[in-house]
Amino acid sequence: xxxxxxxxxxxxxxxARIVRHYDLIEDHRFFQIRxxxxxxxxxxxxxxxxxxxxxxxxxxxxxxxxxxTPSRPGILELxxxxxxxxxxxxxxxxxxxIIYIRGPYGNGYKIEQMEKKDLxxxxxxxxxxxxxxxxxxxxxxxxKFGRVFFLYGAGDSxxxxxxxxxxxxxxxxxxxxxxxxxxxxxxxxxxxxxVTKLFKNLxxxxxxxxxxxxxxxxxxxxxVIDEFLKLKIPKNxxxxxxxxRMKCGIGKCGHCALDHLYTCIDGPxxxxxxxxxxxELI
Amino acid sequence: xxxALIESSRNIAxxxxxxxVPNMRILKMQPKFLDKFLESLEKFGALYGPVxxxxxxxxxxxxxxxELDLSGHQLPMIPVKKLFxxxxxxMLHFNEKGFYPDYSMIEKRVIIGVHPCEIHGVxxxxxxFLNDPADPYYAGLRDNSAIIGFSCWPxxxxxxxxxxxxxxxxxxDLFFMNLNEFYLVWVGSSRxxxxxxxxxxxxEQEVSHEDMRKYIEWRNKRNEVFKLEIDFGSMPDIMELSxxxxxxxxxxxxxxxxxxxxxxxxxxxxxxxxxxxxxxxxTTGRRERTWDSCMFVDYSLVAGGHNFRESRADxxxxxxxxxxxxxxxxxxxPGCIGCGRCVDTCPVDINVVTVSQALISGEVPKE
Ligand SMILES: Cc1cc2nc3c(=O)[nH]c(=O)nc-3n(C[C@H](O)[C@H](O)[C@H](O)COP(=O)(O)OP(=O)(O)OC[C@H]3O[C@@H](n4cnc5c(N)ncnc54)[C@H](O)[C@@H]3O)c2cc1C
Ligand code: SF4
Ligand code: SF4
Ligand code: FES
Numbered sequence: 001x002x003x004x005x006x007x008x009x010x011x012x013x014x015x016a017r018i019v020r021h022y023d024l025i026e027d028h029r030f031f032q033i034r035x036x037x038x039x040x041x042x043x044x045x046x047x048x049x050x051x052x053x054x055x056x057x058x059x060x061x062x063x064x065x066x067x068x069t070p071s072r073p074g075i076l077e078l079x080x081x082x083x084x085x086x087x088x089x090x091x092x093x094x095x096x097x098i099i100y101i102r103g104p105y106g107n108g109y110k111i112e113q114m115e116k117k118d119l120x121x122x123x124x125x126x127x128x129x130x131x132x133x134x135x136x137x138x139x140x141x142x143x144k145f146g147r148v149f150f151l152y153g154a155g156d157s158x159x160x161x162x163x164x165x166x167x168x169x170x171x172x173x174x175x176x177x178x179x180x181x182x183x184x185x186x187x188x189x190x191x192x193x194x195v196t197k198l199f200k201n202l203x204x205x206x207x208x209x210x211x212x213x214x215x216x217x218x219x220x221x222x223x224v225i226d227e228f229l230k231l232k233i234p235k236n237x238x239x240x241x242x243x244x245r246m247k248c249g250i251g252k253c254g255h256c257a258l259d260h261l262y263t264c265i266d267g268p269x270x271x272x273x274x275x276x277x278x279x280e281l282i
Numbered sequence: 283x284x285x286a287l288i289e290s291s292r293n294i295a296x297x298x299x300x301x302x303v304p305n306m307r308i309l310k311m312q313p314k315f316l317d318k319f320l321e322s323l324e325k326f327g328a329l330y331g332p333v334x335x336x337x338x339x340x341x342x343x344x345x346x347x348x349e350l351d352l353s354g355h356q357l358p359m360i361p362v363k364k365l366f367x368x369x370x371x372x373m374l375h376f377n378e379k380g381f382y383p384d385y386s387m388i389e390k391r392v393i394i395g396v397h398p399c400e401i402h403g404v405x406x407x408x409x410x411f412l413n414d415p416a417d418p419y420y421a422g423l424r425d426n427s428a429i430i431g432f433s434c435w436p437x438x439x440x441x442x443x444x445x446x447x448x449x450x451x452x453x454x455d456l457f458f459m460n461l462n463e464f465y466l467v468w469v470g471s472s473r474x475x476x477x478x479x480x481x482x483x484x485x486e487q488e489v490s491h492e493d494m495r496k497y498i499e500w501r502n503k504r505n506e507v508f509k510l511e512i513d514f515g516s517m518p519d520i521m522e523l524s525x526x527x528x529x530x531x532x533x534x535x536x537x538x539x540x541x542x543x544x545x546x547x548x549x550x551x552x553x554x555x556x557x558x559x560x561x562x563x564x565t566t567g568r569r570e571r572t573w574d575s576c577m578f579v580d581y582s583l584v585a586g587g588h589n590f591r592e593s594r595a596d597x598x599x600x601x602x603x604x605x606x607x608x609x610x611x612x613x614x615x616p617g618c619i620g621c622g623r624c625v626d627t628c629p630v631d632i633n634v635v636t637v638s639q640a641l642i643s644g645e646v647p648k649e
Contacts (some may be wrong), residue, residue, distance in 0.1 A: 009383045010415040011373055011569075057376035058557045058567050100381060247555050252410060252417050254552030254576065257600060260608040 010250055013055045013100035014040065018093055019075060024161045027082040028126075029091060032068075032075050033099065045070050047108025048133035049241055049269045052076070053249045055100035059089045063246045063264075065130035066104060071140035076101075079129040079161065105249040106268045109134045109213065109239055117211045117237075118146040120202070122224050124153050124195050124216025128161050130241055130268075131215050142174055146209065149202060153180045153195030153216075157188045195220065199227045207232035215241045225272055236273035243268065307475075308489050311458075311465040315484040320347040320394060322481055326428055326473070327390030330365060332358045341365060341393070352395045354434030354460065357621060361548035362400045363407060365393060366423045367573075373419065373555070374569040381569070388422040397434040398450040399442040402619040403548030404429070405453045406609060410551050419571075428473055431457035436507045439622030441634065444511045447619045448504075461496050510625070512638050514616060517606040524641045525599070532646040533637065534595035536630040541575030543601070543632070546623040549609060552576055576600055602637055 015036040024030050035041035046066055055061040068077035082091050093099065111134075119138065123131045138145050150169070154160040160181060170177045178198040180191035191198060195216070212228040214221060221240060228238050244256035244263040256263035259277060311319070323329065331350045333342050339358045344350060360369075374381045396404075404424075411420035431454040442448040450457065455474035459466040466489065469475050478485055524530075544550040554574040559567035577597055609617030624633040636647050 008415065009418045011418075012381055012383055015380050055381070057381065057565075058559050060557050061555065061569075098380075247553070250415055251413060252551065252553075253555070254550075254574070255554075257576065257604070259600075259603055 010102065011248070013053065013061070013102040015098050016076070016101045018095050018097050018099065020095060021093075024079060025159055028161060029080050029082070030067075030162075031078045031080060031090075033078065033101070034075050035101075036098065041074055044076075044104075045073065046104035047111070048137045049108035049130055050104040050106045051130075051249070051268065052078075052101045052103035053105065053246075054078070054086075054090070055102075056086060056089050056093075057100070060086045061247075062086045063105070063249060065133070065241075067129045067132045069133050069136040069140060071137055079126070079132075081126055103249060105264055107266070109241075109269050110271070111137070113237065113239075114138075114211045115144050116146060117209055118148070118205065120149045120151065120205075120210060120212045120228070120233075122151045122195060122212065122214045122216075124214075124220040124224075125155065125159065126161070127215030127217065127220070127241075128152055131213060132162065134213065139172075139175065147176070148174070149176045149178065151178045151180075151195055151198045153182070153198070156181045156183045157185055194223070196223045196227050199231075202231075205231050205233075207234070210237065212238040213240070214238070228272075234273075235276065236271045238272035239269055240272060240275070241268045242270060242275075307469040309467045309469065309478065310486040310489050310493060311467050311484055312486075313463075313465065316458075316465065317347050319481055319484050320350075320430075323392045323394070323428070323430070323477060326477060327392045327426065329392050329394060331394035332356075347394075350395055352432050352458075352460075354395075354397065354432055356437065357397060357400070357434075357623065359623075360546060361403060361621065361623070362393065362396055363403060363548050363551075365391070365427065366404065366407065366420050367411065367417075367551060367553070368419075370570060370572045371419070372568040373571050375566070376557075376569065377566040383418070384568070385419070385422060387419070388426055391423075391427045392430060393427055394430040395432045396429050396454070397621075398431060399440075399445070399447040399619045399621045400548060401429060401431055401450045401453040402445075402447040403621070406549045406615070406617060406619065407551055409609075428455045428477070429453065430455060431468075431470075433457075433459045435504065436509075437622060437626075438509050439625035440508060441510050441512055441618070441620030441622055441625075443505065443508050443620070444514055445618055445620030446514075459497060459500075461493075461500055463496070464493070466493065466497055510622070510635055512620075512634060513642070514606070514618070516642075517616065517638055518608065520638075520641050521603060521607040527641060527644065529637075529640040529644070529646060530595040530599055532640070533598055533632050534593060537577070537594045537598060537632055538630060539577050539579055539594060539597070540629065541577045542627050542629070543624045544575035544577055545573065546627045547605070547617075548619055548621055548623075549605070549617040550575070598632070598637075602634075605634060606638060 016033045017036055018031055019034050020032040022030055035044060048069060051063045051065045053061050054064050064078050064080060066076055067079050080087055080090060082088055121131055121135055135150060138148055169175060178201055180193055180195055180198055181188055182194060184192040210233050212233050214224045242263055246264050247253035247255045249264045251262045251265040329344050330341055331344055332339055333344060333349045335342060339356055340360060341358050341362055371387050372384045374383055411417040454470045456477060457468040457470060469478060552574045553571050555571050557567060557569050605618040606616050618634050625635055640646050
């Protein structure tokens, strides 16, 4: 019995407090959370693209991408879509309520590969949540990267996440933002059409010096990757992050298996080259 | 004749190699001492082993060593993995103050009568569960369980010779090789050494050339008995090349998604986790873990109902990728340890033999 105390229990989640929350759009909520233990809150660090497992006792546990950047420590930000049991229960929580988290898990974006390069960050729908982490990381370390293009597409203007925030970014001259919605209404001032249409607005790209990032709904990957390939960006310089069901986050439960890999430890970020071996991917 | 000679000299080479594993000692024991010795192991932990209960052979806690079936002619229906990754248990409790772990299932045990293939199965599971960060439940049960291996005799379905798991040189504390007239006893750990050290009167220190010859004879005879074989060496490439093979559709058509193959396979590790409130209370409860199967229909559903492995064909492909190609990591070994349980268990004859044969020949089995 005491022998097992020698092994840390990676399944045992830590308490965290909801500091602030607001609705991004209908059924999509933004949460700022902080470890109850202040030392832990300040020392907790992660890579953009990693995720945490979030628990509500009696309801269950599920993975959520960290949407904040480690360059702004202390607070973790999440963007959550209400889809089922756990997320519904999370939406009942108020500021100051306690939830439980463990992590961070997964590999995160390959930042070393991105340094000094031009970046095309391409998000569709909810995929913008993990990409927001790398986007702000890049902006906080702006001199380490080349040109940055941020392409984001949503279904319509009511489904566009972080609208105020992202529209403010348009004022920056060290970042090129391009936004689109599939169907525009009167309030919409940006492009109309699927996200791949934005690629024609890109200036000349040096494919050997450019990294493509993409996260979005499953149907989107193929089309965006085609655009990257048309630009002649090498397959191993295209990074994508994948979602699978996850029960453990640490390579034990088998739920996220993709071929011989576990998405939770070998991913969720893969290069397109890596994923070419998995035919069930996209 | 010549083939047999080559075979037997190869075996001698293999076994001399095993004899020379550093720190691995071999002793000899007369059968009349066996029960007494096994009883003496009680002080190292609760005794477990293969017993017949309600017509089913299973690993279970025993009252007396006379219950054990150590003949080695049959494998328990559910593999020994259940003693390290139990079918269902409480991982954590929760209350208003948070979560805390439950280690109450961890006890000191001595597991007697584990076949070589099963020991290989545990070593494969180690690669998953002990990989950093270690699973504390599995690790706790592993640390606290002694494994007393026993030699066995192939069944109609055994594939351990093909899988290279018919012998074992690590993963046990003691290993008993039953040569009828006597046992050869391998000592595989310092805990194993402690076990025999206390009962030195049961063991003979000298193992003669004649004894080893008998052992090699036994091995040669055993090698003749295997009815099935699989060319495991070529399976990773064949799996890679067969991704779009119609063979998968044929098996998918038949598969019942019952998950029995997963329950009986020693190297299936998947589990599900769910929270349960205590009946009498709305704030306290437990987080439980239960075996799961990738063969179940809802296994890989993600939120929004998008099922990445919608078709049974894809689920079968994933299972057989792990069994025949690689398991755990890119350069890992295939997960199949050749126990033959899937051969005996699948109600519609989907198993490592029928699948690998169909993939090699490109033809589906004849009805
Ligand atoms: C690495 C990673 C990062 C993620 N990041 C985010 C994020 O940042 N934001 C976010 O909102 N989500 C994210 N998700 C998805 C999130 O984990 C799920 O939405 C969450 O698990 C839903 O939990 P739930 O209990 O609310 O839904 P559930 O009640 O489990 O299910 C909701 C819906 O999902 C489907 N479903 C899921 N499981 C089953 C099942 N076993 N059987 C049948 N149907 C099922 C059903 O269609 C159901 O209606 C991420 C997932 C991964 C793997
Ligand atoms: S392969 Fe056989 S045992 Fe496995 S799920 Fe299908 S029918 Fe059941
Ligand atoms: S695949 Fe079949 S033969 Fe191989 S280890 Fe699993 S149950 Fe045994
Ligand atoms: S989530 Fe459990 S293995 Fe990946």
